[in-house]
Amino acid sequence: xxxxxxxxxxxxxxxxxxxxxxxxxxxxxxxxxxxxxxxxxxxxxxxxxxxxxxxxxxxxxxxxxxxxxxxxxxxxxxxxxxxxxxxxxxxxxxxxxxxxxxxxxxxxxxxxxxxxxxxxxxxxxxxxxxxxxxxxxxxxxxxxxxxxxxxxxxxxxxxxxxxxxxxxxxxxxxxxxxxxxxxxxxxxxxxxxxxxxxxxxxxxxxxxxxxxxxxxxxxxxxxxxxxxxxxxxxxxxxxxxxxxxxxxxxxxxxxxxxxxxxxxxxxxxxxxxxxxxxxxxxxxxxxxxxxxxxxxxxxxxxxxxxxxxxxxxxxxxxxxxxxxxxxxxxxxxxxxxxxxxxxxxxxxxxxxxxxxxxxxxxxxxxxxxxxxxxxxxxxxxxxxxxxxxxxxxxxxxxxxxxxxxxxxxxxxxxxxxxxxxxxxxxxxxxxxxxxxxxxxxxxxxxxxxxxxxxxxxxxxxxxxxxxxxxxxxxxxxxxxxxx
Numbered sequence: 001x002x003x004x005x006x007x008x009x010x011x012x013x014x015x016x017x018x019x020x021x022x023x024x025x026x027x028x029x030x031x032x033x034x035x036x037x038x039x040x041x042x043x044x045x046x047x048x049x050x051x052x053x054x055x056x057x058x059x060x061x062x063x064x065x066x067x068x069x070x071x072x073x074x075x076x077x078x079x080x081x082x083x084x085x086x087x088x089x090x091x092x093x094x095x096x097x098x099x100x101x102x103x104x105x106x107x108x109x110x111x112x113x114x115x116x117x118x119x120x121x122x123x124x125x126x127x128x129x130x131x132x133x134x135x136x137x138x139x140x141x142x143x144x145x146x147x148x149x150x151x152x153x154x155x156x157x158x159x160x161x162x163x164x165x166x167x168x169x170x171x172x173x174x175x176x177x178x179x180x181x182x183x184x185x186x187x188x189x190x191x192x193x194x195x196x197x198x199x200x201x202x203x204x205x206x207x208x209x210x211x212x213x214x215x216x217x218x219x220x221x222x223x224x225x226x227x228x229x230x231x232x233x234x235x236x237x238x239x240x241x242x243x244x245x246x247x248x249x250x251x252x253x254x255x256x257x258x259x260x261x262x263x264x265x266x267x268x269x270x271x272x273x274x275x276x277x278x279x280x281x282x283x284x285x286x287x288x289x290x291x292x293x294x295x296x297x298x299x300x301x302x303x304x305x306x307x308x309x310x311x312x313x314x315x316x317x318x319x320x321x322x323x324x325x326x327x328x329x330x331x332x333x334x335x336x337x338x339x340x341x342x343x344x345x346x347x348x349x350x351x352x353x354x355x356x357x358x359x360x361x362x363x364x365x366x367x368x369x370x371x372x373x374x375x376x377x378x379x380x381x382x383x384x385x386x387x388x389x390x391x392x393x394x395x396x397x398x399x400x401x402x403x404x405x406x407x408x409x410x411x412x413x414x415x416x417x418x419x420x421x422x423x424x425x426x427x428x429x430x431x432x433x434x435x436x437x438x439x440x441x442x443x444x445x446x447x448x449x450x451x452x453x454x455x456x457x458x459x460x461x462x463x464x465x466x467x468x469x470x471x472x473x474x475x476x477x478x479x480x481x482x483x
Contacts, residue, residue, distance in 0.1 A: 011079040012305040014355040023191035031187040035156040038184030045154035056100035058179040075306040079314035092144040098439035103152040117474040126154035128207030131200035136162035153463040233452030238405025241398035242277035248410035265434040266383040275406040295340035315357040325380035332373040337364040404446030
């Protein structure tokens with residue numbers, strides 16, 4: 001085994017937060033072997049669905065018991081506010097309870113074969129050993145979206161959290177053990193994508209790989225998995241449009257709501273959200289007033305350590321992410337964007353320690369679709385502004401992206417809302433809202449946002465194989481051949 005270790009840093013001050021094992025290829029192979037033995041033994045897949053569901057519910061209860069501890073871990077590890085961490089724990093709890101309820105209610109289906117002498121049924125069975133690779137922005141949440149359905153379906157797994165933010169996933173696996181999960185069913189490896197994630201993706205004893213992260217890494221996962229023809233599910237982010245029509249701003253209440261939601265869409269968790277509404281696409285007639293007010297409010301967002309009272313946005317997750325955001329803003333300026341607010345690291349030492357990875361919420365006006373900052377997923381506190389004149393223009397701009405994860409439309413016209421929502425090529429479309437999701441509704445995207453779905457019935461189906469069992473109740477010779 002590697003015997004190596006890695007320091008996990010607090011993004012608010014870049015100081016060491018924890019020391020965790022740094023797995024290598026041998027560690028990964030050992031974890032996969034443990035998951036393989038546990039699956040082949042039948043200790044978990046042979047457990048009845050009622051007992052599986054009961055364990056998921058026990059995990060949900062333990063999550064609530066440890067809610068404050070987990071929220072603090074998530075806040076310190078990722079930089080998000082403590083309140084965001086609490087929301088994450090509640091959402092994780094809901095996911096475990098949802099899949100517990102869902103799996104109990106499903107028992108396959110009987111197929112009418114057109115004969116009383118045939119019993120035909122379609123059943124669902126676990127895929128086998130699942131490799132689960134999760135991102136750094138929502139480590140606990142994204143792990144739960146994979147672990148809960150994987151366990152509900154009867155699989156074993158190896159989970160690899162981001163090497164930047166592994167701490168909440170380690171705690172979650174401890175809770176699984178405490179809830180009574182058999183030995184070898186849950187396995188965790190902490191380490192870098194290369195070699196750990198790469199080995200998980202190519203491993204011949206892995207039956208499914210589910211990856212959430214960036215497009216470049218996702219394509220490597222798919223390539224590594226191809227020779228073994230294993231199931232692959234990818235959630236690769238987005239470049240998400242928030243389309244605002246002038247009629248949504250016709251009243252003061254409507255205007256205030258649309259501006260407020262545009263802030264939430266872009267700057268929650270400092271914009272480090274796969275579904276962040278990082279592209280404001282607004283009707284030209286209300287653009288000046290809207291962007292002026294948006295920038296005024298963005299300037300007032302309080303930055304600081306996520307565990308401190310009153311803080312509204314924490315730091316970026318790493319020095320690498322901070323440098324990436326600075327480069328995107330530089331390129332946007334060079335390409336003609338106008339910085340309406342932000343555009344730099346905060347200067348005041350009252351806002352941040354000198355070593356923290358903080359960046360001001362930034363609004364870039366006069367943007368267009370050829371800019372890098374508009375086309376690429378920035379994953380930071382950057383909001384670009386584009387304008388349109390007609391409904392067709394708005395739809396064309398919103399769909400002008402290689403991604404297709406999420407988007408929103410703001411309008412007081414119900415007919416327009418339905419038309420635009422139908423035409424948007426994105427996996428989730430909000431009407432007069434932004435960011436809410438439901439564990440019972442599928443999550444995933446079109447285009448380069450990935451393949452497959454998480455959550456909902458389809459999220460459970462990802463972790464299952466479908467089998468048709470056809471039984472002849474009255475077997476007789478066919479006499480197809482005369483001899």
